[in-house]
Amino acid sequence: MKRMRRGFLDSLRLYVKGGSGGMGYPRFGGVGGTGGNIYVEAKEESNLSKTLKAHPEKRWCSGSGANSRQYRILGERGKDICIPVPVGTTVRLEDQRSIGELNQVGDKILVARGGVGGSPNNQYNGQKGQAHHIILELKLIADIGLVGFPNAGKSTLLKAISNARPKIASYPFTTLKPNIGMAEFKDGRQISIADLPGLVEGSWANVGMGHKFLKHVERTKMLLFMVDINGFRLGPRYPHRSATENVVLLNKELELYSPDLVERPSVLLVNKMDSPFAEDKLKRLLEELQYIKDVCAKFPEEMCPNQFITFDEIIPCSAKENKESISYVKLRLRELLDFYDDQEKIAPELAAKKRAKTKLIETNLQLV
Known part of the structure; x- marks a missing residue:
């Protein structure tokens, strides 16, 4: 936490996990809701220290999709999450492959996709969302x-x-x-x-x-x-x-x-x-x-x-x-x-x- 109090970070490693898909309803052919996605978005007056302060444990998990049920055949979609970062941030995977760059306010990159909901195609079992570590690297503009x-x-x-x-x-x-x-x-x-x-x-x-x-x-x-x-x-x-x-x-x-x-x-x-x-x-x-x-x-x-x-x-x-x-x-x-x-x-x-x-x-x- 010492680094956070200094007010400046130019590199941050996070764990991101997309939401799991909801279970389907075999009896009525219901489809579970898709899990929420996780995005990284460039925001004004943001910095990596604020990003760390919002989640000190460095774990970001989006919402799971709702199960299909008798009175809701199509389950609700899980809640998406946006991780705020400063302009000039490059997003990489742990193997250093670049996912993308955020060079303007409002730029957004998908970093973890939510799992699909249960349906006849997957025996009505909701799928897990993507989960991995990403590295946020700031290059000042x-x-x-x-x-x-x-x-x-x-x-x-x-x-x-x-x-x-x-x-x-x-x-x-x-x-x-x-x-x-x-x-x-x-x-x-x-x-x-x-x-x-x-x-x-x-x-x-x-x-x-x-x-x-x-x-x-x-x-x-x-x-x-x-x-x-x-x-x-x-x-x-x-x-x-x-x-x-x-x-x-x-x-x-x-x-x-x-x-x-x-x-x-x-x-x-x-x-x-x-x-x-x-x-x-x-x-x-x-x-x-x-x-x-x-x-x-x-x-x-x-x-x-x-x-x-x-x-x-x-x-x-x-x-x-x-x-x-x-x-x-x-x-x-x-x-x-x-x-x-x-x-x-x-x-x-x-x-x-x-x-x-x-x-x-x-x-x-x-x-x-």
């Missing part, structure tokens, strides 16, 4: 997914540009569960941004947060990579990685998990530009990214991706100290999302295969 190693400043950025209030501290793995914030504009437009738990090297193989994080990236329209201009070191036993190495490793982790993610529209945010010598480090980073294949030749082979991400823009910023840089980030994210939405409407078949390649730009922000 957001416009933008924040991608970065721990302590890159993702939560600070989310707090600065949206209504989210994530936990922020100066140590790795402050974010232990996804946070979604809404960036609002004066004209009423809103953009959803998901701050996801920090990756570590090997996440594609389920190291650290592993798949628990990466599965949430799959349903975002755009990826916002964030790196610390000073690089990152997880701990004393780990090597220090420069900003360039962080970009390459993030690229590699996503490619290993799902090569399709490398094709997604992406922006690179270079954070903590208020730190000493940041401008010199930024200049070096931009030069190395222009010749990234040559730079990667010096790295161990296991670090280097087969396909490099093409960033639509590289933006230096200080999520904590510089409000002007954050305003620019917010505006550019909206412009890029609108651009790709227009591309999808004009030529969806081309947009799926080819991305517009924008020349890397250095912004003219006065970074402090």
